[in-house]
Amino acid sequence: MFYPKVSIIIPVYNGSKYLREAIDSALAQTYKNIEIIVINDGSNDGSKTEMIAKSYGDKIRYFYQDNGGVASALNFGIRMMKGDYFSWLSHDDIYYPNKVEEQVNFFKKNRTDVILYTDYEYIDSESKYIRSEIIKNIEPRQFVYFLITSYPINGCTTLIPKTCFSNVGVFNESLKTTQDYELWFRLAKKYQFIHLSKTLLKSRIHYEQGTIALNNIVLNECDDLYHWFIDELSINEILSLTNDAIGLFYIKSAIALKTKGYIGAANFTLKKSLRYLFKSDVKSSLKNIYLVIYYIFCEPKITGYYYLRKLKLIKINKS
Structure with missing residues (x-):
């Protein structure tokens, strides 16, 4: 019988306002072979976070x-977990009751090490409720391309086999x-x-939220990170995705990065594209030239796309 243990890891820093809702949603899972690990990342809120956690x-x-x-707290949880699968829950988020069960059911039918992610709201x-985030279906082979040109998945929707961390490493x-x-x-x-x-x-x-309060750090980290993404991809990997x-x-990719406001990464990617400007057939070369011109004149209208989307959602909700 396939009945793996799932470890729900909840990192928390000064999270007393929302922590109880998060823990309650984890306890309410319809799939019962779970453990819930709460990592208090040095909260300084007068022991409020600790008292809530210990009340359980x-x-x-x-x-x-x-x-x-956050990365340190998540890695602490990974070291402590006894489960076969890792499920991250931010202290201010809420799981639907069937979150874990739906994902475990996939693994029952497909005994393979993959990472699952889902839609969210x-x-x-x-x-x-504000609105739903429905992710378009992406071929698994194109996932890296999706990471570069679109927006990141929500990490709290994932379910990850623990063995993946042994082979790839943990959070940086x-x-x-x-x-x-x-x-x-x-x-x-x-x-x-x-x-x-x-x-x-x-x-x-x-x-x-940390990602809202630290928006400038987010932009700089993303710029450096996407530069690294592009630099790490080999030609064979690009052809495969x-x-x-x-x-x-x-x-x-350069246009997508510039639109999101990651200018350093975008310019680096543009330089990469120029090496291949005339290495395709005539039709493709003309398309490349057109897109290069478009890149030059397009503006990063949505600087820090992902996080300003969040700010916009808050503004809409407050109005």
Whole structure:
């Protein structure tokens, strides 16, 4: 019988306002072979976070560590977990009751090491629905291209076999806000990412979020990170993840990065594209030239695309 243990890891820093909702949603899972691990990342809120966590007694496993950031807390949880699968839950988010069960059911039918991710919806500080985030279906081989040209998946929708961390490594603790993107890129070079078309998470948007408060750091980290993504991809890897010619891949990626406001990474990618400008057939070469011209004149209208989308959602909700 396939009945693996799933470890739900909840990193928390000064999260007393929302922590109880997160823990309750984990305890309410219809799939019962779970453990819930709460990592207090050095909260300084007068023991409020600790008191909430300890009020659950042996229903959860509670640990405290000195403040090291989200990546450090997640890695602590990975070291402590006894489960076969890792499921991340931010202290201000909420799982749907069937989140874990739906994903375990996939593994029952497909005994293979892949990473699962799903659709989700946004809620506000009062847990009221804002809107849904429905991710278009992406071929697993094109997932890296999706990471570069679109927007990141929500890490709290994922279910990851623990063995993946042994083979690829864990979260990069030097990154304050983009530790998840960097890990997805490394994982995607060895494992498939599979999208389940189900909404299984309520992702909370509020001004107290680290990714909102540290928006400038996010932009700088993303710029450096996407530069690294592009530089790390070999020609053979590019050919495996897209049907586009090499030059077209680079110029499309450059435009996407510039639109999102990651100018350093965009310019680096543009330079890569110029090497292949005339290495395709006439039709493709003309298209490349057109896109290069478009790149020159297009503006980063949505600087920090992903996070300004969040700010926009908050603004809409407050108005």
